[in-house]
Amino acid sequence: MKHYNFDEVIERHGTNCIKFDQLKERFGSENLTPLWVADMDFRTPDFIVEAIKKRCEHEIFGYTYGSDAYYESIINWVHYKYNWKIQKEWISYIPGIVKGIAFSLQCFTQPGDKVIIQPPVYHPFRIVPESMKREVVYNPLKLTDGSYEMDFEHLESIIDNKCKLLILCNPHNPGGIVWKKETLIKLAEICAKHHILVISDEIHAEMAYPQYRHYPFASVSDTAASCSITFMAPSKTFNIAGIVTSYAIVPDKHIRKEFYSFLEAGEFGDGTIFAYEATTAAYTYGAEWLQQMRMYIMENVRFVDDFIKTNLPQIKVYMPQASFLVWLDCKDLKLSQEELVDLFTNKAGLALNDGSIFGPGGEGHMRLNIGCPRSVLVSALEALKKAINKK
Incomplete structure (x- = not known):
């Protein structure tokens, strides 16, 4: 070793x-x-660096696509880490999770629509919707015994028919919380009831400490899978943010068709050579x-x-x-x-x-x-x- x-x-x-x-x-x-x-x-x-070096030896960097090994590495890693069985057609490359949030807003909301966030939280969750002329609605986390919890009673009170989307930080940044399964199930029930799409940013998922179990939002129930888009990436975990290695997972076929059609229209789902190589190496050799x-x-x-x-x-x-x-x-x-x-x-x-x-x-x-x-x-x-x- x-x-x-x-x-x-x-x-x-x-x-x-x-x-x-x-x-x-x-x-x-x-x-x-x-x-x-x-x-x-x-x-x-080293295994990521070596994979990139090996690809560089070919010395032609033309148009590319994700190989079977790329998709298999994601499928196997997600199953190994979270016991979540996903399918190839659920997956799409995206050029960064913040960009993915922007794409989701563009695809599923209109200017003037409301977007719910749970502060204190990663600041692009507020900046991106506001920049796109969406109204940001706060469902603040509450402190209980020195730890943050979701305030579902308050969430129910702020929802109206203009609320179209909720951006979830899972695990939470900056609080460092690995949300419990029952918390995510409850959130899914509320959002599904009100026809609110959940965008789950799970970029820190792989770094949950061994004594805590990360649950991908869409994995906790059929309801969660039916109302969500999950964003993941090896970028934080393996320190390759500059390579841009994010991807989306969308189990629901209706959401998937609408979102991936949007990505395809602008070629936003087309990854780069080094993104595909780095992700495959990280998830194959990175445990x-x-x-x-x-x-x-x-x-x-x-x-x-x-x-x-x-x-x-x-x-x-x-x-x-x-x-x-x-x-x-x-x-x-x-x-x-x-x-x-x-x-x-x-x-x-x-x-x-x-x-x-x-x-x-x-x-x-x-x-x-x-x-x-x-x-x-x-x-x-x-x-x-x-x-x-x-x-």
């Missing part, structure tokens, strides 16, 4: 890397430790790498939680159940959001995501990306400790 080294610090400056090379543009300074945008600083696994990477991330979570409890008791860590993003409750610092961002950015020299961008409930929070070598986290948290002690 190969041992992968996640402690390696890799220089990413000068590679047109958003996370590092756009620090000055996004945060006003390039001299920050970047712990924000959701990609990891780990080397992309052991994923296991080792998740264990490293879980140790990073434990380190962050222990450090903050010991040294920064004014900050609370929401313990994630999936992914490499940690949601920090900083309200006990008694700072305005502007002061909080200034503390992290200008005083501690750290670039994190401002919690307020995630919508109602995000104020007083920051999102920390721990997909990096532990040495980076050590120095970052020491810098934060020093800045808070000076406050």
Whole structure:
């Protein structure tokens, strides 16, 4: 068994890397430790790199399509990871999940229609519909015993005949929640009753920690399968976001015909050579790498939680159940959001995501990306400790 080294610090400056090379543009300074945008600083696994190198040896990169091996790798992986049996015709490449959300809005809604989101949540869920002149309606998550839950009573109260679509984050970003099966079943019942299409963003699904089981939304019941589109990708898991490897799974034939006809009309479902190669390699050879990477991330979570409890008791860590993003409750610092961002950015020299961008409930929070070598986290948290002690 190969041992992968996640402690390696890799220089990413000068590679047109958003996370590092756009620090000055996004945060006003390039001299920050970047712990924000959701990609990891780990080397992309060797089996993916080798698959791309091998394809490059052919030296012709003409029009392409997904091979049988590509579809089989997705079908087998989804069955292996989630015990969900899907079929080839249910699957389509898409050029990114945010783009897939935009396509769904364009296909199934009209300007003025209402789109439901559950904040605090990944900010494109709000930005994309608003940019397309759809009305965004909030069904905020509620905090119960320090953890987020869906508020079904409130959801029922806000639904009217203009509500056409709900965007689900499963697992949840930034809260790190792996939704329980009964929660998803209940959500499906409500949405189906009101003829609301559920768009389930499951990009962090593969990174659910071993003690939690991820349920693809469409897999939890026939009702869920009949009212949903699922988006998945190996991009977060295997650190290949720049290759654009997303795909849609649509079990319902009526939704599938309408959505895939839309994709076909604009050739949006046509993937690239390297997307097909990378996905096939990730899902064929990636199980052991994923296991080792998740264990490293879980140790990073434990380190962050222990450090903050010991040294920064004014900050609370929401313990994630999936992914490499940690949601920090900083309200006990008694700072305005502007002061909080200034503390992290200008005083501690750290670039994190401002919690307020995630919508109602995000104020007083920051999102920390721990997909990096532990040495980076050590120095970052020491810098934060020093800045808070000076406050």
